[in-house]
Amino acid sequence: MNLSRIRRSSTAGLLPPFLLTSQTRARSSSLVRALVLVPALAFGVACSRPPASSVPANVVLSETQSTRGMVVSASAIASNAGRDVLAAGGNAVDAAIATGLALAVTYPTAGNIGGGGFMVIRFPDGRTTTLDFREMAPAASSPNMFVDSTGAYSASRHHNTHIAVGVPGTVAGFALAHSKYGSREWKSLVEPAVRLAVDGFVIPEGLAGSLRGTRNKLARYPASLAAYYKNGEPYAAGDRLILSDLGRTLERIRDNGRDGFYTGETARLIVAEMERGGGLITAKDLAGYQAKERPAVRGTYRGFEIISMPPPSSGGVAMIQMLNILEGYDLKSAGHNSPRYIHLVTESMRRAFRDRAQHIGDPDFVKPPVDKLTSKAYATELRKTIDENRASVSRATELVADYESDETTHYSVVDANGMAVSVTYTLEAGYGLGAVVAGAGFLLNNEMGDFNGKPGLTDSTGLIGTAANVARPGKRMVSSMTPAIVAKDGKLVVVTGSPGGRTIINTVLQVVLNVTEFGMPIDSAVAAARIHHQWLPDRLSIEGDGVPASTVSALEAMGHTVRMGGRQGTAHSIHVDSRGVRTGGPDKRDRDAGAAKQ
Ligand code: DON
Numbered sequence: 001m002n003l004s005r006i007r008r009s010s011t012a013g014l015l016p017p018f019l020l021t022s023q024t025r026a027r028s029s030s031l032v033r034a035l036v037l038v039p040a041l042a043f044g045v046a047c048s049r050p051p052a053s054s055v056p057a058n059v060v061l062s063e064t065q066s067t068r069g070m071v072v073s074a075s076a077i078a079s080n081a082g083r084d085v086l087a088a089g090g091n092a093v094d095a096a097i098a099t100g101l102a103l104a105v106t107y108p109t110a111g112n113i114g115g116g117g118f119m120v121i122r123f124p125d126g127r128t129t130t131l132d133f134r135e136m137a138p139a140a141s142s143p144n145m146f147v148d149s150t151g152a153y154s155a156s157r158h159h160n161t162h163i164a165v166g167v168p169g170t171v172a173g174f175a176l177a178h179s180k181y182g183s184r185e186w187k188s189l190v191e192p193a194v195r196l197a198v199d200g201f202v203i204p205e206g207l208a209g210s211l212r213g214t215r216n217k218l219a220r221y222p223a224s225l226a227a228y229y230k231n232g233e234p235y236a237a238g239d240r241l242i243l244s245d246l247g248r249t250l251e252r253i254r255d256n257g258r259d260g261f262y263t264g265e266t267a268r269l270i271v272a273e274m275e276r277g278g279g280l281i282t283a284k285d286l287a288g289y290q291a292k293e294r295p296a297v298r299g300t301y302r303g304f305e306i307i308s309m310p311p312p313s314s315g316g317v318a319m320i321q322m323l324n325i326l327e328g329y330d331l332k333s334a335g336h337n338s339p340r341y342i343h344l345v346t347e348s349m350r351r352a353f354r355d356r357a358q359h360i361g362d363p364d365f366v367k368p369p370v371d372k373l374t375s376k377a378y379a380t381e382l383r384k385t386i387d388e389n390r391a392s393v394s395r396a397t398e399l400v401a402d403y404e405s406d407e408t409t410h411y412s413v414v415d416a417n418g419m420a421v422s423v424t425y426t427l428e429a430g431y432g433l434g435a436v437v438a439g440a441g442f443l444l445n446n447e448m449g450d451f452n453g454k455p456g457l458t459d460s461t462g463l464i465g466t467a468a469n470v471a472r473p474g475k476r477m478v479s480s481m482t483p484a485i486v487a488k489d490g491k492l493v494v495v496t497g498s499p500g501g502r503t504i505i506n507t508v509l510q511v512v513l514n515v516t517e518f519g520m521p522i523d524s525a526v527a528a529a530r531i532h533h534q535w536l537p538d539r540l541s542i543e544g545d546g547v548p549a550s551t552v553s554a555l556e557a558m559g560h561t562v563r564m565g566g567r568q569g570t571a572h573s574i575h576v577d578s579r580g581v582r583t584g585g586p587d588k589r590d591r592d593a594g595a596a597k598q
Pocket of ligand 1: 407408409426427428429430447450478479480481499500501502504569
């Protein structure tokens with residue numbers, strides 16, 4: 001990697017005219033300062049620049065609105081790091097890298113350098129691409145690796161031991177993103193995370209509560225206890241958290257790029273951790289890790305373009321499949337979260353999740369029929385199997401596991417030029433395996449748990465045994481992560497995504513429907529109660545107390561088994577209106593979330 005390279009992809013000429021018009025800027029600047037500065041400071045964001053000329057001068061921009069850049073993530077501190085990169089002239093990819101690395105410090109639940117994920121990019125001219133930095137199975141992996149000595153499937157081996165750790169992909173993914181599409185010096189993107197780790201940061205309420213709640217899990221590993229607890233006891237909100245070992249690892253990444261993680265001292269520490277914990281990852285596995293660029297999976301919904309992640313994520317394919325099915329119904333007349341709406345959305349979920357279980361795997365090993373699954377013709381066939389008044393029955397020879405917690409994280413970035421980046425990345429469970437690499441200070445994933453547990457074992461507890469997703473050396477495990485971008489008539493409309501295991505796909509589907517079908521503003525689209533059905537278990541979950549009892553009764557009368565309660569993922573999103581105003585939609589389900597505007 002060329003660490004000194006400053007700027008590769010010129011965006012000159014792509015600037016929307018409004019960004020070049022200083023006259024209007026001058027005219028409106030004092031008004032805007034008055035209207036924007038006070039709430040912006042109250043919200044902890046930087047001073048906004050004046051609005052675009054296409055935005056009438058009397059339009060009041062709220063603290064989560066900007067005509068320039070916007071970053072929305074689970075951690076206001078990390079959003080600010082990304083916003084600062086935008087303010088220094090970086091593009092959305094630069095900001096996404098800085099935000100992602102900052103989240104690895106301030107949001108240890110899921111922000112990471114020891115995990116993996118996906119990035120979807122839409123360029124200002126409408127081109128799209130994706131980067132796959134999903135973890136890979138170590139060379140010593142095999143389909144039966146989660147089976148114990150008696151031949152029985154072992155959930156513990158699958159999820160809670162060092163063999164559940166996949167070769168991390170995040171640093172390679174960010175390095176690839178930077179080398180292909182970044183514009184600022186790599187070091188300047190890593191430095192904010194270094195500073196947060198080395199100098200420390202003030203622990204916000206959400207993180208303090210989260211660390212309190214996860215103490216027993218992390219206490220199994222001395223390095224985790226030492227890193228995240230004060231003499232073994234939880235920190236309080238307002239305390240300063242300094243992560244010195246993590247800071248040194250980030251310095252190596254800052255100074256040596258991907259090599260600072262996959263070779264040298266960091267790699268040595270990872271291998272030592274594997275040897276101590278009985279894990280499989282070797283120096284060769286680390287050196288051989290490859291992030292990959294893949295074409296986005298694309299669909300349409302009532303004239304909106306849907307852009308998302310292809311396999312090894314199942315998210316984009318399943319969401320487009322569901323949207324195709326739903327396009328055949330008049331959902332608006334049915335009404336948001338009405339019994340008919342929930343029924344039709346549920347039946348589309350049921351069918352997409354069945355196909356997901358059957359077909360999706362790492363495309364470097366199996367050939368998921370993406371074109372068929374995302375075609376309008378296939379959706380028409382599936383629609384014929386839906387009874388508009390009666391729930392179908394999911395029949396098991398195949399089931400969907402319930403093992404994920406709701407601890408991945410999604411963040412969204414839009415820059416002043418309209419470049420959009422949608423990133424979902426994860427350690428799998430909250431805090432991953434729970435193990436910090438001793439001496440290197442970062443948490444390891446337990447992503448191997450996303451491979452099928454045992455070949456042929458499909459049962460009513462939620463295991464899938466299909467061939468497409470068994471572990472093999474160098475293979476990527478199927479994901480549900482669904483970083484997504486919506487555009488219309490060549491213009492960016494929404495950047496979204498979510499954590500939440502299999503609920504991810506359905507959360508993103510509903511945010512997209514809330515905006516495209518029901519015209520909700522982004523904060524309402526994100527906040528609205530959501531539903532989830534994943535084929536099997538054959539159960540319809542409805543978030544919180546999201547619908548009235550009469551709706552539940554109507555759904556039960558149709559044959560649905562309804563479970564109320566629970567919480568789906570935090571879909572930190574951005575909406576861009578026809579004037580170019582970006583509105584951040586931090587999902588308030590995350591206490592520390594924040595939008596930072598340029
Ligand atoms: O890749 C996946 O689909 C899962 N490992 C994501 C895990 C997750 O979302 C857990 N919590 N949100």
